[in-house]
Amino acid sequence: MSDLSRKPPLTVRLCEPRGFCAGVDRAIQIVVLALKKYGAPVYVRHEIVHNRYVVEGLKNMGAVFVEELDDVPADGQPVVFSAHGVPKSVPAAAEARQLLYLDATCPLVSKVHKQAMRHVRLGRHVLLIGHRGHPEVIGTMGQLPEGTVSLIETEADVATFVPPEGMELGFVTQTTLSVEDTAGIIAALQAKFPTLQHPSTESICYATTNRQDAVKAAAPGADLFLIVGAPNSSNSRRLVEVAERAGAQASALVEGAKDIPWEGIVAGGTIAVSAGASAPEVLVDELFSAFRERFDVRIELTRTAEENERFLVMRDLRDLPLTVDDMAFVNGRGRA
Known part of the structure; x- marks a missing residue:
């Protein structure tokens, strides 16, 4: 040459x-397996994960993406909730309409939900560190009774926040935040509220x-x-x-x-x-x-690390077979 x-x-x-992380892999797998078990269409409330390539691939398989449950017809087909989690009101509404639903919430997001509910159970007001309007934040806040949670986005929010009188405070965080940014906000909270209670385990996944x-x-x-x-x-x-x-x-x-x-x-x-x-x-x-x-x-x-985590899908879908092409798509290595 x-x-x-x-x-x-x-x-x-x-x-x-x-x-792909284990939570994303599980969520995509749930939609693919639901299509195998129930046939098309399988409805998905919001993007199953935030990626256009994944969403378009699932559409090609027969998934139908909707904004809200009101867009899901009562045709006996299932609806899947996204990996980001949903407020408690969403599965309650699905049950009221007798819709079959599959919850693809990432187990690590579900863990944050439990941490937040534990704070409330112990009589604490919850501070959720996260980004306003993000589906995960909406889902986490929607686990808690009205008035028991406040959103903290920045250190400036810490400076202006006034807690409910006489209540202890506990915090949780959105799972996808910058570690450094979150550390700064937590430090500011601890400086202002020395008795602030941590979640039982780390919230950032x-x-x-x-x-x-x-x-x-x-x-x-x-x-x-x-x-x-x-x-x-x-x-x-x-x-x-x-x-x-x-x-x-x-x-x-x-x-x-x-x-x-x-x-x-x-x-x-x-x-x-x-x-x-x-x-x-x-x-x-x-x-x-x-x-x-x-x-x-x-x-x-x-x-810098090796990841071997695997999150199982729900039992009803666990034994369904996936083809080689299905597995390639679920693992992010192939096209639908």
Whole structure:
């Protein structure tokens, strides 16, 4: 090969772990198995996870996505609740209409629900650290009686918050937050309210922490850090922020290869790549295919943890067989 035809070099640091977590894997599997058991359509309230590729793939299999239960006809077909969790009022409404429903709430989100309810049971007012309007926050607040929970988004909210008179305080957090941002808010809360009670276990989930740790390790010296994920994915957006704080010169959220900012990628440079917990690996593969078309790619693997967690689906679906293609899609490695 002549010098003129040789591709310029590019170093790509690939983070591990990245992409699908056990909760996302379980939620997608529930929809696929429900389609096998009940046939199409299977209704899904809101996006099962925050990723357009996953949603479109499930639509192609026969899933129908709806905004609210009112959009689900009483045709005997099941409705699946998303991995982010739902307020108690949603399954109650489904039962009132005698709808068959399957709850795909991530077990780690359900754990936060239980922690919040424990605070209330012990007579505490709950402070939920999270982002207003996020489905997980709506679901968690919807577990609790009205007036027993307050949302804290920033340290500025801590400064202005006035607790109910005479009540102890306990906090929980959204599972997908930045570890550093949350630590700052918790420190501010503890300084203002020294008797503040922690949840019984950590609220930010292992997958969020692991992906942020890998990004921190890969970021120093990177010219550009690309995070594969959806614009409405909280954990993916947090990874973009973490990358820049940890030393990447720039970072960007991309949904796929079509969004690669080529102007920020130079020959001989170093870019880093990770993916949010709801982003399938097939989209990362497409990024690398695009890189290799233009560059002689050298891969550096940045591994900070090994994940072996698996969350079982509900018993009624557990024994249904999945094809090789089904499993590839559920694991984020194939197309529907």
